[in-house]
Each structure stands twice: as structure tokens, then as C-alpha cells.
Amino acid sequence: MNSISTDSELEHRLQQEAENRRQAFWHTLLALDAAMAAELYRLPPDEWADYAPLAGWPQLQPLLKQLRQVDAALCQWQLGLYGLCSDCEAELTRAQLLADPCRQRCDPCEQKYRKAQHGAWEL
Numbered sequence: 001m002n003s004i005s006t007d008s009e010l011e012h013r014l015q016q017e018a019e020n021r022r023q024a025f026w027h028t029l030l031a032l033d034a035a036m037a038a039e040l041y042r043l044p045p046d047e048w049a050d051y052a053p054l055a056g057w058p059q060l061q062p063l064l065k066q067l068r069q070v071d072a073a074l075c076q077w078q079l080g081l082y083g084l085c086s087d088c089e090a091e092l093t094r095a096q097l098l099a100d101p102c103r104q105r106c107d108p109c110e111q112k113y114r115k116a117q118h119g120a121w122e123l
């Protein structure tokens with residue numbers, strides 16, 4: 001059993017991060033297209049990133065990527081897999097997760113991942 005999944009401060013931090021990213025996303029969309037923002041608001045927030053019409057807004061893509069990261073982290077929390085490196089399954093430290101609740105990789109795997117991406121930031 002991973003002790004992180006009973007850590008309420010970390011859970012709070014993750015929920016807060018999800019809330020912040022969803023607020024930022026929704027307000028950006030509201031400025032671009034108020035009708036679409038109203039439409040999106042009726043969906044559960046964990047379905048926002050998959051809402052197809054959003055693909056038509058290139059400027060939303062970095063924010064959508066952030067939403068997907070936070071959705072993935074929340075899902076991992078529910079499965080009891082939160083805080084494990086997605087490549088080698090090493091446990092991330094509490095300090096790393098408090099700094100970035102959506103962190104997916106330990107330092108060595110993160111470095112390998114970035115090298116493999118050749119400096120590109122796209123998934």
C-alpha cells in the first residue's frame with residue numbers, strides 16, 4: 001500500500017490544482033466563445049478535455065494538455081497509483097508531488113523522456 005494515497009494534504013493539493021486548471025481553462029474559453037463555454041459547463045469537468053469542438057482552438061491546446069494531466073493524476077489517485085513514476089514505478093517524493101501534483105516521472109525517467117522528445121514539449 002502506497003502511503004501517499006492516505007495523505008490528505010497531498011490530496012487537497014491535487015484537488016486544488018485540478019480546480020485551478022479547470023477555472024483557468026474555462027475562463028480562457030469564455031473569452032473566446034461564450035456559447036461553447038456555457039455548453040462545456042454542463043459537462044462533468046473530467047470530460048472537458050475530450051469535448052471535440054475544443055480541437056478547433058489551437059490556443060487552447062496547451063491548457064487542454066494541462067487538463068489531461070490533472071485528470072490522469074486524479075484517476076491515478078482513485079486507483080491508488082498516484083505518486084508512482086509512469087515509466088519505472090519508483091515512488092515520487094512528497095516534496096516533488098507538493099511542488100507539482102501532476103508530476104508523472106522520477107528525475108532519471110524525466111530526463112530520458114525529455115531527451116527522447118528532442119526538446120519538443122508535445123506529447
Ligand SMILES: [Zn+2]
Nearest residue numbers: 085088106109
Ligand atoms: Zn522513473
